[in-house]
Structure formats: structure tokens, C-alpha cells
Amino acid sequence: MAAGRLFLSAKNAAALDVELMSSGGFSLDQLMELAGLSCAQAVYKAYPPESKNKVLVIAGPGNNGGDGLVAARHLKLFGYEPTVYYPKRPNKDIYNRLFIQLQNLKVPFTEDFESALTSTDQVLDAIFGFSFHPPIRPPFDSVISVLANCSKPIVSVDLPSSWDVDAGPPAEGQLGHGFVPDVLISLTAPKPAAKFFVGEGKRHFLGGRFISKQVAEKWGFELPQYPGVDQIVELPVEQE
């Protein structure tokens, strides 16, 4: 396979998002709904609900956080017990509505990240996505430090939070160094940083089943075959 063929750079991911919502005819509500649903399905595939698994959803201030809020709703409906840590809440209509939807489903929001982490079975990292740029502001700096040293299973949405979209994981001494989730759900297409997501037992899913072959060809990434009605498809992970 030609190096780079499979990956969507930060610049192209942003441009494709703009295209999907202009000439593509999609609304943010639609794309976020399908993205969040695929994240919930990836959690289900990797950690099937045994007895109301607790999932701590960490939602960032942007669209990655929005995907996490949608995923939390579907996880609740799938039989999980999600708790949401959502410390920065921009006053934007779509996030406000996603918040209300979760409140109506009695999904708890917590302000005590560390306690919630202690009692959870899994973590959904929906802090930062493809538009991430350092520095990492509080309280997410300490959240990332804790996650980097945490033994709970972590599922990252689109990118491991703190990783550079194109360059990959932070260097030694930088915040987030050593943070490698157990599961990664790339949305629309894997970003270049996904090349560094390797290791035994790691699982990588692709979600966001709304891309046509023509769009994938135009933007230079491959579109794998999704099985059945699934909104996710599993991708191979190098063993290291």
C-alpha cells in the first residue's frame, strides 16, 4: 500500500467537513448523530454490556465532545450506564440540545472526574478531535495526565486526545506522552496519527458511514466495506 494513501491530514479533514456540509448537503446534526452512533457501536463491539457497564464519557468543548454526547445517549439506550464529564460547555445550540437529550434520559453529569474514573468500567475519550492544537488548557491538561497513567480501558474518538493529528503522539516530556488508548474510532477516515496506534490487543474501528466512493477517491483515502447494517468497520492494527 502506498504510504499516506489511507490517511486524511488535519487540513484535508477540515476541508472535507466543510464540503460535506456545503455541497454534500449534510447538516452538523446529521453528521454528529451518525458519528456518535458509530462511537457507541465501537464501545459495544469492544466492551459488550455485561451488567450495565459504567462508561465515563469525557466530552471536550468542540465537535469531538459533541460526538461523545451523542455516543453517551446511544450507550444509555444500549443498556450501559454512562456518566458524562463535560467541564467546558460552549453555549452553542447543538451542544445545548444534546445536553438536554441526556438529561431527559437521566444520564448523570459529574464534576468530579477522578471519582468517576475510579468507579467506571470503561472511558470514552471525546476531548479533542482533528482540529486540536496545543496548548491543552485546564482542566483537560490534568485529565490527560491522569488518563496517561490509568489502567481502565479507554476508547478514543477520532484521535487519542493530546496527539497531533498529523505527527502523532507527544514526545517524551510533553503532556500526553505515554497516553495510548485501547481502542481508536477513526471518524470518516483515519488521520495520519493513527499510524502510531499499534500494539497487541489494540482495536481500531472506522465510523461515519456517509462517505461515497467518489468522495473517498477525491480525498485520497480508501473506503473499506462495512459489514451488514453496521455503522463501524474494524481495521487491522499492527502488532508493533
Added chain:
Amino acid sequence: MAAGRLFLSAKNAAALDVELMSSGGFSLDQLMELAGLSCAQAVYKAYPPESKNKVLVIAGPGNNGGDGLVAARHLKLFGYEPTVYYPKRPNKDIYNRLFIQLQNLKVPFTEDFESALTSTDQVLDAIFGFSFHPPIRPPFDSVISVLANCSKPIVSVDLPSSWDVDAGPPAEGQLGHGFVPDVLISLTAPKPAAKFFVGEGKRHFLGGRFISKQVAEKWGFELPQYPGVDQIVELPVEQE
């Protein structure tokens, strides 16, 4: 089971829709995306794609038609070959965008309903939903007449088109008399007319997995357990 407990009247279905989009925090885009996805999943469950099954999607002028447009997109992505007959297209932003999404996926639109019907494997009836009131205007009057005498498998979205939401199928001599689809997908909750959807081999699904237990209780319908990550759950059908 108490008679009426399971069904959502036309009046209550309309009121619940208003509630979902006000205090419920949902947008029409979200609800239509999940409803249309569940319709596509019902088609998949009832008629798994063997070799690019052709599905003729008949989309009406309102939100039932919008659900059909969303379903057509997912069916295309699931490996079907949908063709859409959409003769009345109100100039409303959401329908315009759903139309563009299908065009970008190269889903054909036809103006020749009868030819498309002849060559299709299945039909998705997304003409009228719970806000239907007679009379049936052209060209849907002749479409309904043809469907009532058609041997192709038909999947109806929310209600068999021409049926009264509360009273059920049209009486003898009335347009639509004798029209009984093979599969019915009730959205959110079955409507009273679904009581008349009976017979050997008929399949009934419920779709629209966004209702909380509290909402179902408030509006007096039962919420069955959806399996796994499915957006549909199959309901029993009386053999007649």
C-alpha cells in the same frame, strides 16, 4: 394487555413529535436520520441484499417522505440499488439537502413510477405518515391503486399509505382498499391502525430508538427491548 395501551393516536403522535423537538431537545434532522436508518435496517432484516436488490423508494411530500429519502441513502450504503420516485418536492431545506445527499451517491430519481415498479425487487412506501388526511391527491391516488394490486414485496414506513392513522384500512370502494404491505415499520410507537396489520408472514418492526422509558410511560405506550445496537425491534403479528 389493556386495549389501546400499545398504540399512539394520530393526535398524540403529533403532540409527541412537538415535545421531542421542544423540551426533548431533538432536531428534525436527528429524528429523521434515526427514523430513516431504522427503516433501512428493517428492509435489510426482511429482505437481506442478495445481489444488489433494487428497492423502489416512493417518497411523499412530508416527513414520511423525508424518512424514505434518509432510508434510500442508507440502503445504498448497505449495498442495495435504490431508485427514488419523489414527484412532489416541497422547497424545504431538509428535503433539499436529503435530495442532494442522494444525488451525490448517484442514487437515481425516476419520473416513471410504473416502469420502476416493474423492475424493482422491493418497494419502500414512504408516502404518508401519521399526519395523513384524505383526499389522496394525484399522482399518489394512482400510485396507491397500483400498489394495492401489486405482487412486489412492500415495506411501509410508519403506516400503510392511505390507511387512516386511528381507524385503519379504507373501506370497500375507497381508494386504498385491499392495500396491505408485507412489512410495517412503526416509528416511535405503533399507531392504532397497526392493529389491522395482521396475517401470515407479515412482519412488523418498531424503529426510532430515541425514546426514554419516562416518555413512553407518559404517552401510554410500551417500549420493547431493542436487541444489541439495532435501531429496530421486531414485534409480534397476529396470524389473523
